[in-house]
Amino acid sequence: MHLETDVLVIGAGGAGMYAALEAARAGASVILADRSLIGRGGATVMAQMTVAAALGEQTPDSWEFHLADTLAAGRGLCNETLSAMLCQDGPARIREMDAWKVGWAREGDHITQIHAPGHDRPRCVYVDVLSTGPAVSRTLRTQLNLASGIRRIGDLAIVDIVVRDGQACGAVAVHLSSGETVTLAAKSVIIATGGLTRLYRRNSASFNMGGDGYALALRAGAELIDMEFVQFFPIGHLAPRLVGMDPIMWDPFRYKLGGKLLNGDLQEFEEAYASDGRNDGNYVLTRDRATYAISKEVEAGRGSPAGGAYLSFQHVPDAELRRAFGPVIDRLAANGIDLTKQLVEVAPIAHYHMGGVRVDAAMQSTIPGLYACGEAIGGANGANRLSGNAITEAFVFGARAGQSAAKNALSAASHWSHEAASPTVDLLRSADKRDTPNLAVAVTDLQALMADKVGPFRTDEKLREAIVEIDRMTADLGAAPPSSGMTFDPLLIDWLDLRNMLQVAKSVAVPALARTESRGAHQRDDHPGLEEAWTLNQIITLNGGDVALERGASISKKASA
Amino acid sequence: MKATLEIKRGTPAAPQHVETFVVPFEPGQSILDGLRAVRHDTDPTLAFRFACINANACKECMMLIDGKVDYACTVKLKEGVTTLAPLPKKALVRDLVTEIAPPDERLHGRG
Ligand SMILES: Cc1cc2nc3c(=O)[nH]c(=O)nc-3n(C[C@H](O)[C@H](O)[C@H](O)COP(=O)(O)OP(=O)(O)OC[C@H]3O[C@@H](n4cnc5c(N)ncnc54)[C@H](O)[C@@H]3O)c2cc1C
Numbered sequence: 001m002h003l004e005t006d007v008l009v010i011g012a013g014g015a016g017m018y019a020a021l022e023a024a025r026a027g028a029s030v031i032l033a034d035r036s037l038i039g040r041g042g043a044t045v046m047a048q049m050t051v052a053a054a055l056g057e058q059t060p061d062s063w064e065f066h067l068a069d070t071l072a073a074g075r076g077l078c079n080e081t082l083s084a085m086l087c088q089d090g091p092a093r094i095r096e097m098d099a100w101k102v103g104w105a106r107e108g109d110h111i112t113q114i115h116a117p118g119h120d121r122p123r124c125v126y127v128d129v130l131s132t133g134p135a136v137s138r139t140l141r142t143q144l145n146l147a148s149g150i151r152r153i154g155d156l157a158i159v160d161i162v163v164r165d166g167q168a169c170g171a172v173a174v175h176l177s178s179g180e181t182v183t184l185a186a187k188s189v190i191i192a193t194g195g196l197t198r199l200y201r202r203n204s205a206s207f208n209m210g211g212d213g214y215a216l217a218l219r220a221g222a223e224l225i226d227m228e229f230v231q232f233f234p235i236g237h238l239a240p241r242l243v244g245m246d247p248i249m250w251d252p253f254r255y256k257l258g259g260k261l262l263n264g265d266l267q268e269f270e271e272a273y274a275s276d277g278r279n280d281g282n283y284v285l286t287r288d289r290a291t292y293a294i295s296k297e298v299e300a301g302r303g304s305p306a307g308g309a310y311l312s313f314q315h316v317p318d319a320e321l322r323r324a325f326g327p328v329i330d331r332l333a334a335n336g337i338d339l340t341k342q343l344v345e346v347a348p349i350a351h352y353h354m355g356g357v358r359v360d361a362a363m364q365s366t367i368p369g370l371y372a373c374g375e376a377i378g379g380a381n382g383a384n385r386l387s388g389n390a391i392t393e394a395f396v397f398g399a400r401a402g403q404s405a406a407k408n409a410l411s412a413a414s415h416w417s418h419e420a421a422s423p424t425v426d427l428l429r430s431a432d433k434r435d436t437p438n439l440a441v442a443v444t445d446l447q448a449l450m451a452d453k454v455g456p457f458r459t460d461e462k463l464r465e466a467i468v469e470i471d472r473m474t475a476d477l478g479a480a481p482p483s484s485g486m487t488f489d490p491l492l493i494d495w496l497d498l499r500n501m502l503q504v505a506k507s508v509a510v511p512a513l514a515r516t517e518s519r520g521a522h523q524r525d526d527h528p529g530l531e532e533a534w535t536l537n538q539i540i541t542l543n544g545g546d547v548a549l550e551r552g553a554s555i556s557k558k559a560s561a
Numbered sequence: 562m563k564a565t566l567e568i569k570r571g572t573p574a575a576p577q578h579v580e581t582f583v584v585p586f587e588p589g590q591s592i593l594d595g596l597r598a599v600r601h602d603t604d605p606t607l608a609f610r611f612a613c614i615n616a617n618a619c620k621e622c623m624m625l626i627d628g629k630v631d632y633a634c635t636v637k638l639k640e641g642v643t644t645l646a647p648l649p650k651k652a653l654v655r656d657l658v659t660e661i662a663p664p665d666e667r668l669h670g671r672g
Pocket of ligand 1: 012033132
């Protein structure tokens with residue numbers, strides 16, 4: 001099947017839905033495609049916590065204060081143009097969502113803003129109870145329903161972007177439920193595919209977060225930036241099995257009620273790692289030190305049974321737990337968890353990706369006609385992200401990308417050619433029915449490799465081993481899928497996922513190996529300090545089919561404050 | 562502990578049949594965990610829909626579990642037999658996968 005449109009948006013999370021709405025508002029025809037259901041496949045619908053914007057509803061605030069906090073967290077690597085855009089446009093998007101009845105929690109006559117770690121004042125809005133992401137998704141889906149000119153197509157996995165004469169002109173996709181190959185001609189293409197945390201064994205990812213968009217961009221000839229910076233959340237939920245809760249939920253608990261971290265011998269261990277005196281006033285250890293402490297206790301054989309640490313709230317009276325988190329306590333009870341009687345287990349989990357497609361202020365990549373937004377881009381958050389910035393970024397950059405893509409599409413002629421699409425169309429037809437090893441197992445192997453060798457704490461030796469192993473797995477995967485053309489074919493999906501995941505895994509490992517310092521989310525055991533000379537971004541491209549690394553220019557501090 | 566999953570498989574083109582898989586599990590694990598274990602340990606061709614895995618946010622893993630419509634991620638694995646079948650009132654795609662998207666979000670068969 002062949003379809004034509006002005007703007008093709010790939011991925012229907014917060015960023016993609018916003019992009020589609022803005023592109024349609026500007027008068028362009030839009031196809032919004034998602035490999036899953038519209039508005040349900042990625043991180044947006046799963047986020048249960050907060051969204052940061054300098055609304056000044058709770059206390060006086062300005063976007064400049066939000067920017068200062070964002071840049072501080074980014075440890076010198078932020079693209080300040082993008083960071084400023086995030087902070088400056090954020091309030092307008094949050095108010096637009098409010099007008100669309102998302103239902104931000106209110107106190108009296110104003111929107112409630114809470115004080116989240118890393119922010120200098122109460123700045124984060126939310127929807128009660130733990131409904132931020134679902135409410136955001138539902139609200140944007142409703143707007144899509146009301147808009148005209150947007151065709152939404154679920155079950156449509158984009159396999160490659162089509163480029164002709166150096167310009168993006170469409171895409172090739174597999175329609176999962178029918179097994180059909182679909183070609184899409186588009187004057188502008190927007191990558192809004194979210195992050196890559198499915199690359200890791202322990203993660204907060206959905207099935208669709210293997211980093212497709214980064215691989216799509218690379219193969220289209222675009223550049224990726226800051227790919228070594230994967231954010232690990234130190235106390236992600238590990239055990240007992242818990243369904244229906246955001247795995248980062250323990251953060252507000254710990255912040256408000258002071259949970260105690262215990263090792264497998266039920267001993268507190270944070271003090272032992274606090275010798276460098278780093279202390280943020282609320283925890284004994286900062287987030288990166290907590291990740292370090294838990295990882296080292298596990299390595300030393302003092303982990304909890306599931307391989308993390310215990311988190312205890314047993315010192316907190318039941319009444320106080322209820323007062324602080326009543327409805328959540330009920331949800332925990334439905335999972336058979338009673339915090340007054342038992343410990344839970346937590347561990348560092350891969351949670352968000354700072355790196356991504358390198359874009360300019362119009363959200364255009366280095367390939368004309370190819371745009372990106374949301375978690376799929378790099379730059380706004382530098383080496384580490386402030387909590388609450390990711391959803392704001394999805395709205396702000398989504399809207400910008402939609403506007404730019406529409407503007408381009410309305411003034412350009414189609415560059416589409418079937419010939420330019422044929423390598424991918426042929427790939428999908430080339431299925432070579434063979435006995436492959438189980439590719440679902442290969443995915444698990446890759447996740448273990450990334451966790452063990454390209455995790456939160458890295459060394460030269462581990463990273464080199466990872467790269468060798470990724471290359472071996474890439475060779476094993478072969479050049480053609482083992483199956484295709486069937487309706488909802490899990491073997492084809494695994495093969496296409498691995499094709500992307502391996503390329504993206506290497507795009508993380510290669511710059512991590514080169515960066516011989518520790519900064520933000522990139523921590524090297526063999527290079528523990530931050531090095532001024534490394535105040536620069538690294539750029540990844542594809543060269544002859546393999547990942548190539550380039551060092552960007554040194555980022556000089558702006559003269560003014 | 563071991564759970565026995567009796568899964569109705571097939572496509573509209575071929576008659577449906579039941580296949581049985583035994584999966585080891587720990588208390589608290591979900592039917593969805595069990596289905597993922599089947600793909601990983603025994604049969605990677607088994608088709609079922611899911612996205613978010615733990616959050617019960619995507620609502621894609623709905624199926625017929627012991628005769629009742631429910632989410633595979635919220636129903637726990639149990640010892641003994643659990644029967645799994647595709648949603649009866651939705652068009653069958655393959656195995657446990659049915660056409661669940663609203664008509665105006667589909668490639669084909671738009672209202
Ligand atoms: C559990 C969890 C909790 C979080 N909590 C918060 C929070 O409280 N506050 C905050 O600010 N941030 C939070 N984050 C981060 C934030 O949710 C994300 O960064 C943000 O929602 C990303 O939005 P997005 O639109 O860029 O991507 P997503 O929402 O991930 O959407 C990407 C979409 O692209 C689709 N897709 C991927 N590949 C393809 C392809 N090849 N073809 C077609 N479609 C494709 C996916 O199916 C998906 O629907 C959280 C993240 C997680 C995982």
